[in-house]
Amino acid sequence: TSIPAPTVKDGDSKSDDDTSEEQISPAEKSLLQKIIRKGLVETTKDIEIQRQDPNSPLYSVKTFDALHLKPALLKGVYALGFNAPSRIQETALPTLLADPPQNMIAQSQSGTGKTAAFVLAMLSRVDVTKEYPQVLCLSPTYELAIQTGEVAAKMSRFCPEIKIKYAVRGEEISRGSKISEHIIIGTPGKVLDWGQKFKFFDLSKISVFVLDEADVMIATQGHQDQCIRIHKLLPRACQMMFFSATYEPEVMNFAEIIVSNPLIIRLLREEESLDNIKQYYIRCKNVDEKYTAITNIYGVITIGQAIIFCHTKKTASWLAGKMTKDGHAVAILSGDLTVEQRISVLDRFRAGLEKVLITTNVLARGIDVEQVTIVVNFDLPMDQNRQADCETYLHRIGRTGRFGKSGIAINLIDSDHAMELCRTIEKHFGKKIHYLDAEDADEIE
Numbered sequence: 001t002s003i004p005a006p007t008v009k010d011g012d013s014k015s016d017d018d019t020s021e022e023q024i025s026p027a028e029k030s031l032l033q034k035i036i037r038k039g040l041v042e043t044t045k046d047i048e049i050q051r052q053d054p055n056s057p058l059y060s061v062k063t064f065d066a067l068h069l070k071p072a073l074l075k076g077v078y079a080l081g082f083n084a085p086s087r088i089q090e091t092a093l094p095t096l097l098a099d100p101p102q103n104m105i106a107q108s109q110s111g112t113g114k115t116a117a118f119v120l121a122m123l124s125r126v127d128v129t130k131e132y133p134q135v136l137c138l139s140p141t142y143e144l145a146i147q148t149g150e151v152a153a154k155m156s157r158f159c160p161e162i163k164i165k166y167a168v169r170g171e172e173i174s175r176g177s178k179i180s181e182h183i184i185i186g187t188p189g190k191v192l193d194w195g196q197k198f199k200f201f202d203l204s205k206i207s208v209f210v211l212d213e214a215d216v217m218i219a220t221q222g223h224q225d226q227c228i229r230i231h232k233l234l235p236r237a238c239q240m241m242f243f244s245a246t247y248e249p250e251v252m253n254f255a256e257i258i259v260s261n262p263l264i265i266r267l268l269r270e271e272e273s274l275d276n277i278k279q280y281y282i283r284c285k286n287v288d289e290k291y292t293a294i295t296n297i298y299g300v301i302t303i304g305q306a307i308i309f310c311h312t313k314k315t316a317s318w319l320a321g322k323m324t325k326d327g328h329a330v331a332i333l334s335g336d337l338t339v340e341q342r343i344s345v346l347d348r349f350r351a352g353l354e355k356v357l358i359t360t361n362v363l364a365r366g367i368d369v370e371q372v373t374i375v376v377n378f379d380l381p382m383d384q385n386r387q388a389d390c391e392t393y394l395h396r397i398g399r400t401g402r403f404g405k406s407g408i409a410i411n412l413i414d415s416d417h418a419m420e421l422c423r424t425i426e427k428h429f430g431k432k433i434h435y436l437d438a439e440d441a442d443e444i445e
């Protein structure tokens with residue numbers, strides 16, 4: 001029995017399937033980006049410093065050794081494979097670790113090392129002789145809090161005396177007890193409950209406050225108010241650290257409420273480009289020929305991994321089902337999965353257990369993953385009016401970074417309309433999309 005091809009021709013369907021996956025929340029997007037990324041985003045940009053207390057000189061470090069961390073903590077940093085501070089860390093870390101403590105607002109795109117920076121600051125500020133929470137980190141969701149906690153656990157693996165407590169759903173504490181852990185990482189609602197309502201810990205004894213993913217935080221109903229309520233209960237001398245991947249007026253207004261007299265540092269987003277990407281198109285008569293093209297491509301991927309973008313969930317799951325049935329190891333990331341399932345799919349893909357990831361637009365941004373060498377557009381990206389969506393094309397295919405990792409993009413064309421989209425995209429970027437004979441997929445290497 002063969003799996004029937006999707007009956008609705010992609011792009012002709014205006015059903016919910018088309019867009020349902022693109023509507024994942026900012027928090028989920030941020031999480032997926034964290035999971036899929038193996039290392040730092042390279043950057044050619046310089047740090048922008050927006051406000052600086054004239055009384056405090058600004059330092060920058062080129063090595064972790066120069067930070068004079070506790071040896072066990074430094075060991076933990078190196079054990080993570082970090083050789084040198086990232087661009088944002090070079091400037092952020094000396095300030096975050098300075099005495100007297102300084103407040104900071106830092107903005108840079110996902111993957112530039114913000115989490116690692118504030119986790120290091122959190123860990124180094126802990127006084128283990130005091131058995132109560134001193135460091136509080138707010139994250140927008142359960143999953144993001146866990147991600148941060150895992151970084152903290154790894155970085156502090158040689159400092160077993162530092163204890164971390166999650167204040168997230170599912171964690172319960174019996175009435176009247178007190179939290180003895182040094183660091184609390186949690187979501188605003190739970191932290192308010194524990195700190196204000198149940199008094200499981202004393203917010204007025206917190207000396208380091210981290211607000212992570214501020215842009216995601218304000219996109220979540222009620223979170224901003226809860227953060228502000230928590231902030232009001234913190235002591236004046238508490239060090240405030242505020243992080244965001246984006247820089248909008250709402251984020252900055254929020255920042256101004258939370259952080260007084262801050263050092264503001266920004267790292268501009270690295271632009272994506274098609275410069276080092278070889279682009280091709282393959283003519284196919286129908287969806288079955290597209291499938292054949294995919295299997296040919298699969299056959300020639302010897303190194304690296306591929307991501308295949310489909311326009312609808314339906315096509316994505318059809319393709320995944322058929323490839324699996326034909327004995328190919330593929331992963332599928334679809335909107336039908338739970339958050340846990342998505343994490344596990346991306347974890348496996350990042351670990352290289354599957355060579356191919358099939359998805360819709362969920363990952364359109366943030367797929368600049370080193371090990372992905374081939375991106376296939378099973379369907380060309382288009383907007384609601386069926387016009388070429390050049391921006392999405394660039395997010396899917398483009399790469400950042402000065403070392404210009406090269407890549408290959410293959411567009412499957414099965415109609416005149418698809419050919420038109422392809423021509424429009426080609427013209428828009430002024431970069432040739434070469435014809436590739438369906439039989440000659442091996443030419444691409």
Ligand code: ADP
Binds near residue numbers: 040081110111
């Ligand atoms: P952000 O919080 O800005 O998204 P992260 O701190 O999560 O960035 O870092 C992105 C990725 O880079 C993670 O996989 C992290 O382990 C890694 N990383 C962070 N700092 C360094 C460093 N100094 N050297 C090498 N890798 C790093």
